[in-house]
Amino acid sequence: MSTTTTPPASATETAPGRGMRFTSWAANYVDERTSASTAVKALGRKIFPDHWSFMLGEVALYSFIVILLSGTFLTFFFDPSMTEVEYEGSYVPLQGIPMSVAYHSALDISFEIRGGLLMRQVHHWAALLFVAAIGLHMLRVFFTGAFRKPREFNWVIGFLLFVMAMALGFTGYSLPDDLLSGNGLRIIDGMIKAVPVAGAWISYLLFGDEFPGTDIIPRLYVLHIMLLPAITIALIGIHMVLLIVNKHTQFAAPGRTNDNVVGAPVLPAFAAKAGGFFFIVFGVIVLIASFFTINPIWNYGPYDPSPVSAGTQPDWYIGFADGALRLIPPNLDWVDPFGFTWPFGVLIPLVGLLVFLAAVALYPFFEAWVTGDKREHHIAERPRNAPVRTAIGAAGVTFYAALWAAASSDLIATHFRLSIEGVIHALQFATVVGPFIAFSITKRVCLALQRKDREIALHGFESGRVVRLPGGEYIEVHEQLDDFERWRLVSFDEYQPLMIRPNDDGKITVSQRVRAGLSRWFFEDRIAPVTQNELEAQKH
Amino acid sequence: MAEAHDGTSGETAGKAVAPQQDHSAPPPAVAVVRADRIPNPGFPPERLRVTDLDPKKEKQAERTISALFFLSIIGSVLAVVAYIVFPIDELDPTTIRLNNMFLGIGITLGLLGVGIGAVHWSKALMHGHEQVEQRHPTRGSDEARERSVEIFREANAESGFTRRTLVRNSLIGAVVATPIPAIALFRDLAPAEDPVALLKHTMWDTGVRLTRDPSGTPIKAADVTIGSAFHVIPEGLAELESHRLEEKAKAAVLLMRLPVDELNEREDRAGWSYDGIVAYSKICTHVGCPVALYEQQTHHLLCPCHQSQFDVANHCAVIFGPAARPLPQLPITVDEEGYLVAQSDFTEPVGPSFWERAL
Numbered sequence: 002m003s004t005t006t007t008p009p010a011s012a013t014e015t016a017p018g019r020g021m022r023f024t025s026w027a028a029n030y031v032d033e034r035t036s037a038s039t040a041v042k043a044l045g046r047k048i049f050p051d052h053w054s055f056m057l058g059e060v061a062l063y064s065f066i067v068i069l070l071s072g073t074f075l076t077f078f079f080d081p082s083m084t085e086v087e088y089e090g091s092y093v094p095l096q097g098i099p100m101s102v103a104y105h106s107a108l109d110i111s112f113e114i115r116g117g118l119l120m121r122q123v124h125h126w127a128a129l130l131f132v133a134a135i136g137l138h139m140l141r142v143f144f145t146g147a148f149r150k151p152r153e154f155n156w157v158i159g160f161l162l163f164v165m166a167m168a169l170g171f172t173g174y175s176l177p178d179d180l181l182s183g184n185g186l187r188i189i190d191g192m193i194k195a196v197p198v199a200g201a202w203i204s205y206l207l208f209g210d211e212f213p214g215t216d217i218i219p220r221l222y223v224l225h226i227m228l229l230p231a232i233t234i235a236l237i238g239i240h241m242v243l244l245i246v247n248k249h250t251q252f253a254a255p256g257r258t259n260d261n262v263v264g265a266p267v268l269p270a271f272a273a274k275a276g277g278f279f280f281i282v283f284g285v286i287v288l289i290a291s292f293f294t295i296n297p298i299w300n301y302g303p304y305d306p307s308p309v310s311a312g313t314q315p316d317w318y319i320g321f322a323d324g325a326l327r328l329i330p331p332n333l334d335w336v337d338p339f340g341f342t343w344p345f346g347v348l349i350p351l352v353g354l355l356v357f358l359a360a361v362a363l364y365p366f367f368e369a370w371v372t373g374d375k376r377e378h379h380i381a382e383r384p385r386n387a388p389v390r391t392a393i394g395a396a397g398v399t400f401y402a403a404l405w406a407a408a409s410s411d412l413i414a415t416h417f418r419l420s421i422e423g424v425i426h427a428l429q430f431a432t433v434v435g436p437f438i439a440f441s442i443t444k445r446v447c448l449a450l451q452r453k454d455r456e457i458a459l460h461g462f463e464s465g466r467v468v469r470l471p472g473g474e475y476i477e478v479h480e481q482l483d484d485f486e487r488w489r490l491v492s493f494d495e496y497q498p499l500m501i502r503p504n505d506d507g508k509i510t511v512s513q514r515v516r517a518g519l520s521r522w523f524f525e526d527r528i529a530p531v532t533q534n535e536l537e538a539q540k541h
Numbered sequence: 542m543a544e545a546h547d548g549t550s551g552e553t554a555g556k557a558v559a560p561q562q563d564h565s566a567p568p569p570a571v572a573v574v575r576a577d578r579i580p581n582p583g584f585p586p587e588r589l590r591v592t593d594l595d596p597k598k599e600k601q602a603e604r605t606i607s608a609l610f611f612l613s614i615i616g617s618v619l620a621v622v623a624y625i626v627f628p629i630d631e632l633d634p635t636t637i638r639l640n641n642m643f644l645g646i647g648i649t650l651g652l653l654g655v656g657i658g659a660v661h662w663s664k665a666l667m668h669g670h671e672q673v674e675q676r677h678p679t680r681g682s683d684e685a686r687e688r689s690v691e692i693f694r695e696a697n698a699e700s701g702f703t704r705r706t707l708v709r710n711s712l713i714g715a716v717v718a719t720p721i722p723a724i725a726l727f728r729d730l731a732p733a734e735d736p737v738a739l740l741k742h743t744m745w746d747t748g749v750r751l752t753r754d755p756s757g758t759p760i761k762a763a764d765v766t767i768g769s770a771f772h773v774i775p776e777g778l779a780e781l782e783s784h785r786l787e788e789k790a791k792a793a794v795l796l797m798r799l800p801v802d803e804l805n806e807r808e809d810r811a812g813w814s815y816d817g818i819v820a821y822s823k824i825c826t827h828v829g830c831p832v833a834l835y836e837q838q839t840h841h842l843l844c845p846c847h848q849s850q851f852d853v854a855n856h857c858a859v860i861f862g863p864a865a866r867p868l869p870q871l872p873i874t875v876d877e878e879g880y881l882v883a884q885s886d887f888t889e890p891v892g893p894s895f896w897e898r899a900l
Binding site: 046047048091092111112113114115116118119122151184187188190191192194195196197198199200201202204205206207208209210211212213214216246247248255256257258259260261262263264265266269270271273274276277278279280281282283284285287288290291292304305306307308309310311312313323326327328329330331332333334336340341342344345346347372373374376377379410411421422425484485487488491492494495496497498499520524529530531532533534536 | 571572573575577578579580581582583584585624627628629631632634637640641642644645646648649650651652653655656657658659660661662663664667668669671672673674675676678679727728730731732736737739740754755772774784786787789790791793823824825827828829830831833834845846847848849859860861862863864865866892893894895896897898899900
């Protein structure tokens, strides 16, 4: 591998043809008016490192574009009015039933317009994929420490995009005004009403009347097709600009350092691969939408506050919030001495979720404070090499997963013939104790993997060749790694716990004590990378 | 920056490097930088692709890629054909499925052909060697930073932003005040009434008949056999011209008849039931879902949204799940014609808890 390789630049030295002349004329025309060549010079050969996990963010971006395209199609046919009409469409079971215009037009998109159902399903599947890809992308960034300096801001922007994705998803899910989504709004209404002091008022203003009112669907529509997408597009723009400014992280590999980027240039290889991948993501979403039904609103009927079907569930990304509502123990209303009601049964999950989300958003700043590490980091870490961070992540995932499973508590109970009480109690346990168990197991596994890496880096790997020594002893021959293979195992950051030292006034502050304690928690158990001296000592 | 990769000389291992004051390389704090780190071995020898080595394979990849692009064109054409050939017949719902499927297959082919073709082109034919670009510290150059400070200083001097404190502070005050009208404008998102008063009343009133949901036909006490349950709305709700769903969201009731000896009634609610027939709000006290599932044998009501369980035999006390309060009971009796009627409105607000609920 040569650094700053130059591709063979010989092919096009023949006399310029007609097409070429037009291209150069057009390029000149545009550049004289926009200085576009500056951008091409800056970005055209920018290097992007490659790893399969880097495409998760791409999936999110591309599914968002699919959502914009399919959503635009849907807006041409959807009417978000809540005016009551009688259904006269072609779906026989609902004929003659009063419903909102919104639900009627969602049914018409599904049953009367060619490709309408396909576009609805593309839109919904893409939305599910969008949130899922963001979630996985965030996990990738978290577990590889790619949020560290200088990328803390981009982590926060990515987090906001995750929140936006959920908000877009929920508002969109509510628009057809079917029974299932109406019950979802009913639950939101109940949660809002629980807010101290202003709950009843916020609900009243949001719904424009008592629940359900006749304003909520048009209002959510404005949020869903204008305000939230505009914010999302702006955030994606900033996310991309910061990605370019910070350059992408890369995994440790021979030749790659904290000071270089190794990979493919934007033009042509990366652009072709990424552009092609957009079409693949789009194609796969359309394929799923052509064969698998999603959200069959015609089965649910129009919204009515009285009926409900068993086994109701929100879209998957709202599951953790719904699960949190289910896990709280009964009878937690408290009426304070002034006569005001504190519905702790709703407030505890609500505040708990906000705290959880805030913890996710602020984690990079917390870790930076604990480690005190002010260097820039461009090498994505292997999760095992940051055992406590990885364990914190595992604890967070467990917490989320337990809440998420709780959103299906009734289905788990019916499918596996368990009692609902047993399922709820098990999940309550998993939510509270599970993260601690996950933390300690994950940390131990990381340390064990690091020990294994160290062992392999020092002593090589088992070759499977068993040899009998002259003395009669059998050994399995270990084969040494070459330098390139070893580099991946030995190149990681090493830290030691912070020592408490008095500050300039000779005092030890509380914050320093806390920091030292956390630092000890982070780095007390650690495996040092193999050093050159150890390696040489081993060879002799 | 470079310290990470210059581990050369053999000093003692494991010694934390003293913080350096050079701003381009911040101190590693609690990071350990060992002097005897294993050095980066540099780039490994390149591995050529089969298309780099064998012109035949290269030609083959070229053919595959253009075939994929042609397949894509065929797919897009097929999609248009499917749009015409598989119309939706209003009388035959299966046509929707065919339209959906064939249109989808066409579009999928069109997209995947382009996508897989382009990726294959990139991976198999485009210049495949990894290239290297240097990173620079994200912070601006010293020159740029100094110039920025200078610019702000000049701007400050020219405007007097920190000197003219009265001007500055009044400006901040004015800017903070400007959005206040915008907040006030949102008051009319909802009508003028006080929502709290609305939440505390429903359509139920003395003598209002209990009727079936959704037909609105009245219910005779004799129709309610032991073990049965009725979904109930107040008389007149089905005919409401406006606010039908809003009223229904508060007034929906479940009517059940239990054997009298199994019904455990509170003393202050004696006379709220009629011969073992009891009526309870159907709106869950947790977050407002309809409590729609009645278990006849145990007399338990189950909310399908969050699995709160209420014991009907015991004034609907919460026996499991997240609900905070028993379901409110509707006092009922029969009128002279034998129809079930309400004695009054609910005596407490129905549905989820809110701040002013107990006032």
